[in-house]
Amino acid sequence: MADRTPAPDTPELRARWGSFEWTKENRKRADYHIAKYPDGRQKSAVMPLLDLAQRQVGEETETQGWLPLPVIEYVAKYIDVPVIRVLEVATFYFMYNMKPVGKYHVQVCGTTPCMLRGSDDIISACKKRGMEFGKVSEDGLWTLTEVECMGNCATAPMVQINDDNYEDLTPERLDTVLDALAKGEQPKTGTQEPGRHTSEPANALSNLTDMVDANHDYRGEW
């Protein structure tokens, strides 16, 4: 499991992030999220706000972004919630990065379906390129994390890089994707299987065949 401890509270961290504030657009977005909840329930917006903060940090550092303690404190103050409650949320969800990450946060799914379909090879392919779990690579481009199921079991194995999924991977296909990213190009997202569109059956339809043309009620046949 990834190390979720927050980055240490050092004077340098305070100096760098102590003056964190929403940008003009993000303030608008933050207020939009808060306005979704009834009066007195502003604290319900804690998750979108943390995400927003992480993205803003990401823009400033040209990475996926992460949550330094002063930023967490800023969010807590913004919705008037004790900071420990916000820290609880931030440390609970894996989509919030508690430590700095590289420009591309490579999150490899290692849960059973992906594992059966070869996620171990994907991980070794990543490691071969110099990535290490929980570390930012020397060129500042990569951070590798193993995550739990991302819900792409039909197109396993998969990795999620920042906001995009890359599915149906083999070590070679992964290399192509990563090479493109390293060059600053945007590779095709989604399945990497030639000819496959999204998560439709890879070969011929094997079950629910009666549903192809029209809706079919199977209940009587069970």
Add this chain to the structure above:
Amino acid sequence: MPKVTVDGEEIEVPEGATVLQAAELAGKEIPRFCYHERLSIAGNCRMCLVEVKPGPPKPQASCALPTSEGQEIRTDTPMVKKAREGVMEFLLINHPLDCPICDQGGECDLQDQAVAYGRGGSRYERENKRAVTEKYMGPLIKTIMTRCIHCTRCVRFSEEVAGVDEIGALYRGEDMQITTYLEQAASHELSANVIDLCPVGALTSRPYAFEARPWELKRTLSIDVSDAIGANISLHSKGREVMRALPRVNDDVNEEWLSDKGRYQVDGLTKRRLDKVFMRKRGKLAEASWDEAFKAIAKQLKGAPSSIAAVAGDMVDCETMFAAKALLKASGSDLTEARQTGMTYNVSNIAAVNFNSTLAGIETADCILIVGSHVRWEAALLNARLRKAVKGGATVFVVGPEWETTYPATFLGNDLSVLNRVPKALGDAMKAAERPAVILGGAALAKGALAPALKLADKFKLVRDDWNGFNVLHMSAARMGSLMLDFTVPSGMADIAKAAPKVVLSLAADEMNHEPFADSLKVYIGHHGDKGAHMADIILPAASYAEKAGTYVNTEGRVQFAEKAVFAPGDAREDWTILRALADALKVNVGFDSFAELQAKMIAEVPALGEEGLADYGVLPKADSKAKAEGLIESYPIADFYLTNPIARASAVMQQCSAELLHGEDVREAAE
């Protein structure tokens, strides 16, 4: 009211009761860790699993399941037994086997329930135990987080009861850790209650660490004297030393909480004690004998036997005050005063200076005006009640300097004249309220705000059918007792000073001003070498609250009796015996020779002191329509929550709390 059957026995349960409560009503014990009567339901320990029909064919967490009509609850089936064994086995996977060195040993829920409901062995013996780094939570709470079973009682307590969100559960699943933000010390006045709540040894008492085992301790029922709430405590003593104070359950007074000061000042009982008679000889205090001391007092009074006054301190019991009063009466003096800091409010009607709503009743108030009281420091447990009232919909207004409330409150400034013409917001809220309340604190009493505040009783209609919303909040455990015993003179300490008595008996009065009594012989009858003893000419060592039986009356007029836990050190004697002996030396007759006789005489004079429970003070007096509130409340009487009385000032733990939590000194210890 739904009818349910518990193990075949049909019972009726209150609407909204949970299955766990229903089982308890039927007399079935349900093991639990996370469920606590006074906290919200979390349902995360899974220890309370039972079988319920109708419902899914699997064990259900009874603490979080509401009862419904016709439910069939079973707590004795093989499924339940197996479920409990399974949960216990899981809990013990990560729980260390350090019971022999754990302070919770002997009073540990996990230990007890593992014996009662566990399977006696584990199938996870080769599993590595989880390692959790130690967390710092301040000078009172010692943490050993590997023992934590993630019940989150401490988190819920600090959020819900204390109202200070400082403890949280970080990370998730097996990695979950209980901590404060950046491991700052827990710093509210009720913080140590999480130690009692913790069902395992994860949060234990730091000052009490490795001091004693629960089965070695003698438990004595006592009353906390650190404030005027009169929290019910039990003093746990080993030999001649009080090892710790724990709260007792009393829903009318302290529920089951205790302020940190009441809990941790007990280590002061063994420090800076007066255990010998001292007399001032050539400007220096020197050891003396009782005889010498008594003779000196008698000599001073020669020719003017009635020139004697008595001032009572904040932690004195009623019996001591009565004995002193009897002694003075026999000598022909009536110079007795308990308001040692010089307050002079009118005490002709005690109902006007009583907390009439009662501590439990104030929870039901819907609009509360606090005048001149830092409630958090003056009565931490009342503050928890006020928080409950606010959670129930009450609005709170405060007149006085701002302090950090644990609930939303509107501060109306320092100027007492707002009582004459109340702001519209307050007036409207009070008008709309069904159970309005005013709480008058020490800072307001000192500014003479009692009479104008009484006018509010009419204005806001504070007194209604079965509701009296006029409250005075005292800070001294002795105050209401002294008023019931009529231990006061109209102009307070000024009257005593004007009389220029030849002898001033100070009954552990450490906050009084000694300057006006430069020419008097100052006799200090007390237990700690504090301010009073420094000024004294003669010191007669006496007993603290733990070392004598006595009657105390709390700020709501509740008469409570405390028992003697240990013997006083050295030559120190129980206060009444000293006064009785002094009566002989002064050749007067006080009319009692034993504690029982003294008590009987006191009860004969003030019958209310003989009955435990709320005393009846009658109705509020008519307000003086000419009374005007004026003046600014510049500060509250308590400057340092942890150091308000001689015992607390002698306590190393309270000193450390004061230094670290209030004055921000970094005295953090290295991780153990």
